[in-house]
Amino acid sequence: MEPFKTLETPAIPLALANVDTDQLIPARFMKRPRAEGYGPFLLHDFRRDAGGGPRDNPLDDPRRTGAAVLIARRNFGCGSSREAAVYALRDFGVRCVVAPSFGDIFASNAVKNGVLPARVSEADAEALLASLAVAEGRAVRVDLAAQTVSAGNLVAPFAIDPVWKTQLLNGWDDVDLTMAEQPSIERFRAQDAKARPWAGLVG
Amino acid sequence: MGRTIIDKLWDAHVVTTRADGTSLIWIDRHLLHEGSFHAFDQVSRRAARVAHPELTFGVADHYVPTRGRSEGIANPEIARMVRQLEDNTKRAGIRLIGLDDPRQGIVHVVAPEQGLTLPGLTIVCGDSHTSTHGAFGAFAFGIGASEVAHVLMTQTLWQKRPKRLRITVEGALGPGISAKDLALTVIARIGADGAQGHAIEYAGSAVRAMSMEGRMTLCNLSIEAGGRLGLIAPDDATFAWLRGRPFAPKGGAFESAVEAWRALRSDDDAEFDREIGFEARDVAPTVTWGVSPEHAAPIDAATPDPAEIADESRAQAVRDALSYMGLEPGTPLNAIRVDRVFIGSCTNGRIEDLRAAAAVLVGRKAVVPGLVSPGSLAVKRQAEEEGLGRIFREAGLEWADSGCSMCVAMNGDAVPPGERCASTTNRNFKGRQGPGSRTHLMSPAMAAAAAVTGRLTDARELLAGRA
Numbered sequence: 129m130e131p132f133k134t135l136e137t138p139a140i141p142l143a144l145a146n147v148d149t150d151q152l153i154p155a156r157f158m159k160r161p162r163a164e165g166y167g168p169f170l171l172h173d174f175r176r177d178a179g180g181g182p183r184d185n186p187l188d189d190p191r192r193t194g195a196a197v198l199i200a201r202r203n204f205g206c207g208s209s210r211e212a213a214v215y216a217l218r219d220f221g222v223r224c225v226v227a228p229s230f231g232d233i234f235a236s237n238a239v240k241n242g243v244l245p246a247r248v249s250e251a252d253a254e255a256l257l258a259s260l261a262v263a264e265g266r267a268v269r270v271d272l273a274a275q276t277v278s279a280g281n282l283v284a285p286f287a288i289d290p291v292w293k294t295q296l297l298n299g300w301d302d303v304d305l306t307m308a309e310q311p312s313i314e315r316f317r318a319q320d321a322k323a324r325p326w327a328g329l330v331g
Numbered sequence: 332m333g334r335t336i337i338d339k340l341w342d343a344h345v346v347t348t349r350a351d352g353t354s355l356i357w358i359d360r361h362l363l364h365e366g367s368f369h370a371f372d373q374v375s376r377r378a379a380r381v382a383h384p385e386l387t388f389g390v391a392d393h394y395v396p397t398r399g400r401s402e403g404i405a406n407p408e409i410a411r412m413v414r415q416l417e418d419n420t421k422r423a424g425i426r427l428i429g430l431d432d433p434r435q436g437i438v439h440v441v442a443p444e445q446g447l448t449l450p451g452l453t454i455v456c457g458d459s460h461t462s463t464h465g466a467f468g469a470f471a472f473g474i475g476a477s478e479v480a481h482v483l484m485t486q487t488l489w490q491k492r493p494k495r496l497r498i499t500v501e502g503a504l505g506p507g508i509s510a511k512d513l514a515l516t517v518i519a520r521i522g523a524d525g526a527q528g529h530a531i532e533y534a535g536s537a538v539r540a541m542s543m544e545g546r547m548t549l550c551n552l553s554i555e556a557g558g559r560l561g562l563i564a565p566d567d568a569t570f571a572w573l574r575g576r577p578f579a580p581k582g583g584a585f586e587s588a589v590e591a592w593r594a595l596r597s598d599d600d601a602e603f604d605r606e607i608g609f610e611a612r613d614v615a616p617t618v619t620w621g622v623s624p625e626h627a628a629p630i631d632a633a634t635p636d637p638a639e640i641a642d643e644s645r646a647q648a649v650r651d652a653l654s655y656m657g658l659e660p661g662t663p664l665n666a667i668r669v670d671r672v673f674i675g676s677c678t679n680g681r682i683e684d685l686r687a688a689a690a691v692l693v694g695r696k697a698v699v700p701g702l703v704s705p706g707s708l709a710v711k712r713q714a715e716e717e718g719l720g721r722i723f724r725e726a727g728l729e730w731a732d733s734g735c736s737m738c739v740a741m742n743g744d745a746v747p748p749g750e751r752c753a754s755t756t757n758r759n760f761k762g763r764q765g766p767g768s769r770t771h772l773m774s775p776a777m778a779a780a781a782a783v784t785g786r787l788t789d790a791r792e793l794l795a796g797r798a
Binding site: 143144145148151154156158161162173178201202203209210211212214229230231233236237250289290303305306307312316317323324325327 | 353355369458459481487527578648758762766
């Protein structure tokens with residue numbers, strides 16, 4: 129996985145709370161193979177009207193072309209465990225979501241796809257959403273090592289689980305780490321078969 | 332110092348812990364549905380093998396038709412989703428409860444019915460409502476596709492020990508008040524992100540008094556409060572429910588398992604990171620009015636007025652929700668008219684749910700169209716034996732086959748744009764039941780009452796003199 133260091137791009141202000149993963153990618157698009165790219169379906173029904181025509185929205189604003197940062201309100205990515213929500217963000221070009229809180233499964237899915245869930249205070253989220261730099265589509269800077277998001281004169285610190293931070297900075301892959309643990313897994317299984325004989329499957 | 336049930340389950344599954352505190356945990360059961368194709372693709376890309384097909388089960392539920400099943404699936408894209416699951420499980424030697432299997436149903440209804448769900452197990456599935464299995468004292472949680480791939484390849488997952496939250500509910504729920512009303516009350520109080528980062532233990536006399544079906548509804552909705560998982564310590568009700576299930580231990584092995592399972596409870600001196608208490612008598616019939624499960628209120632309340640909310644971002648969220656739902660501030664909830672009802676889902680598609688809905692509907696006619704999709708074909712057969720299927724049909728509702736159906740609208744069962752649905756499901760998100768759909772979440776009895784009156788209704792009014 130590609131390591132995450134810093135970003136310097138315009139940001140998309142999405143002044144909404146509880147942006148659930150059903151909104152991030154509506155279920156009807158999830159039958160498609162990932163290879164086709166999920167970017168066009170990101171927040172599809174927010175960006176398009178019932179007839180498929182464009183709605184005025186910050187994602188398709190030409191001032192923000194190439195934006196890799198999205199700023200939102202609390203509980204971003206709540207709901208369904210669908211990793212397709214992260215695929216849609218990633219394929220659209222988003223590498224960092226800044227919000228006061230995240231759905232747990234979403235945040236975990238994000239890290240596994242190299243997308244940084246950066247947790248800021250509610251006050252800083254509001255300040256970023258209201259910032260002139262963000263409104264005008266000027267570049268904001270995300271620095272993972274320093275754990276800051278900067279927009280104009282505003283520098284907002286963000287929180288990230290230290291394990292996830294290391295993983296993102298290094299682009300580490302879980303499966304490789306686990307394969308190295310095979311002896312511990314075998315040891316656990318031998319011991320566990322005695323401790324919990326009822327846990328095995330019959331039939 | 333004592334340990335909570337959450338700690339006991341966690342400790343029993345830790346393979347190894349890294350210096351950074353992340354643990355590799357062993358997964359006892361892995362459940363798959365049609366959405367698993369992304370994970371199988373990842374396994375193929377690595378040219379890896381499924382490590383433990385014998386601990387993995389597939390169930391077709393998200394895309395399966397609930398009507399006209401004998402004619403096959405007309406939509407080729409949907410048919411491909413069901414076939415992909417068959418192909419992927421077959422290739423890996425994974426047992427599948429597929430479309431044509433008499434055990435078919437929603438994975439979170441089927442796994443307990445089959446005894447795949449047991450106390451003390453870690454259970455994962457690429458579905459956030461996996462928390463349902465916690466009703467049996469299992470450590471069960473939803474995961475994303477990359478984690479599904481990781482479990483397929485290794486039967487383990489890297490996880491952080493969750494924080495522990497105990498929600499204690501004392502007293503007795505009033506007549507006509509169900510686990511759904513309690514869960515919505517909890518979510519409305521603590522918020523849709525109130526339990527983020529936490530595993531929840533539900534405790535107290537009201538929880539102990541619940542049937543297994545009620546406990547599954549309560550644990551199912553843990554994710555809607557943001558919880559990583561929700562669970563209830565197993566007791567005699569749990570053991571009685573599981574005895575004799577096809578994949579549960581048999582005879583003496585079951586009895587010795589019960590002895591071990593009795594230890595799966597929080598010690599008296601165990602400490603939780605957070606504790607929240609509720610009084611069961613305060614729980615009213617509850618419905619949602621907005622676009623998040625936290626937008627829930629008692630049926631005798633009214634929609635909120637954003638002008639009375641001081642915090643601007645919260646006021647804006649309420650304005651946005653009311654606008655999407657087509658509702659004015661201050662509208663009495665029991666004046667809201669509905670266009671249709673849906674009874675089913677992993678939240679409320681079990682036999683007890685169907686009985687509660689039928690108790691309202693018997694001898695009455697629905698004034699709006701409605702679909703009833705049992706949680707499994709086993710539930711459907713039992714409901715028909717009890718005469719419930721006939722009650723739904725005579726009320727004018729459609730009595731269908733089992734699947735996720737109109738809860739997630741993946742199989743073509745959808746609420747048309749702009750229509751308002753009284754629904755026993757778990758999410759009132761924008762567009763969840765189909766583009767432009769408007770969802771009001773409630774219990775099965777409340778959905779049945781809405782079918783009869785055509786508006787959100789306190790089911791107790793229709794149950795008076797009946798129970």
